[in-house]
Amino acid sequence: MKSNNPIFSRSEEFSRPTTNQYGNQTYAGGAPTVGFGEPGSAYPAGSPTHTTGQGAGLMTIDSVVQKTAIALGVVMLTAAATWIMTPDIANLEAAGTLYAALTIGGLGAFALSMVNSFKRVISPPLVLLFCVFEGVALGAFSKVIDASFSTADSGNLVVQAVLGTFAAFAGTLAAYKVFDIKVGNKFRMFVIAAVFGMVGLSIMELILGMFSSSLGLFGFGALGMVFALVGLVLGVFMLILDFDFVEQGIANQLPEAESWRAAFAITVALVWIYTNLLRLLAMFNSD
Template sequence: MRSNNPVFARSEEFQRGGANAYGNQTYAGNGAAYQGYGTDPAQWGTGEPGTGMPPQAPVSQGPMTIDSVVQKTAMSLGVVIVAALATWILTPDLATATTEDLGPLYLAMIVGSLGAFALSMVNSFKRVVSPALVLAFCALEGVALGAISKVFDARFGDGVVSGAVMGTFAAFAGTLIAYKVLNIKVTDKFRKFVIAAVFGMIGLSLMELVLGMFGAQIGLFGVSGLGMVTAVAGLVLGVFMLIMDFDFVEQGVANGIPERESWRAAFAMTVSLVWIYTNLLRILAFFSQD
């Protein structure tokens, strides 16, 4: 199954069609795949030099399971939450802070956002998933979310942040239930549409960032009428991203991909949940304005 999702497309295992992929032959007894000689004689070997023994196959960590995905996703979200809480606590209180005191908060917002974006690109296109880079992304994302949430909390009221958090987990649960109960099927056209929309949103945000440097922001990602259009579109897009995540996890478990790919699935779902949270935050802030 070929993926158009850049997060999963870099993983060869996600493209497998089953246990007998790549010409491996399964033998009775242990159910493990035997790495045959293949068809190219240049690749044949007679054993480890000096030992006369056949080369040892790498030790398998076992296949990915739903439990392993849940565990890695919980760890990833835990890092995001801890980093966000630390940023909230360690930065100045906006109610009493002066303009000079706000430097650390805005620095955390900028460094966290840019660092998380950079690592999200690295993780999305990295062929071999790196748990350390996934957790580093989560830490930087948490720093950015902690700073952003504190600004929204000070400006729009206490209920905005808590409402966005509860809404995010409600969206996750509702999407998962709908995916299983309605037996949603993810097609190639759906994948292409979602990925194109994601990169379109990223392109618009980068354009808005560049325009902001010259004082010519359009307000696409602000708390305004035009900003609400992109916020609602982003929220719907985040739900679509979750559906794709669920589909790839389901396919990966069915194909018996390596357990390490649980980190890739955890990274993808963390990105989707952060996407939903930030758009919910803007929507709730819009309706909380006086």
């Protein structure tokens, strides 16, 4: 299977162009995978456990869920710590502290997301470090939005965004399974191209903002709303790609270490959905 997703395509394990005489796919440049009960297998047919030649376990739904839970747990704990440890927006100095945390966390998360996306051998420590920086950025961003837009009438926008994000995850997963969604190459290429396009526009917006000449993509006007809506839809599309790659990876008997790559990709998609959903909620509740 050849992936157009940069997060997964850097893994050699996701490319297995040939099969052995038993119909099992082989690793790129490696030996064929030996199935249950086949000659040379260390486990007879019906054995409940199967490992790779290096002794590592295989990627499963359970391993992906566990690694994703760890990654999201780090993000949420770091975000909560950032919220608690940073001052409320009461003056320019307090606001400066929050925006500094948002900037440092955002830049660190972006740099590590690029490293993790294009790294051939996934590194769990780098994935968790990304989660730490992402949590700092999300904690600061959420606190700014809450202080600026949450009211007694609107309720807590951060809680609404969190619930909406998990609802989007559950809804997308249900649609993926119930409607048996098949991901084609054209869809993959479109989503990845659109994501990189949005990243490029975001970088351009940040640079223009340094010279007080932004386009308003991060603002709360009409253009900002369109940008957030497109980002929200792309986040859902990213989840569909992630579900497909996890399903294909399990079918291809990838090593358990690749569960961290899947967890990283799912975390990125959920963060993408959360930030855009929180922005939209803020816009709907702005005067």
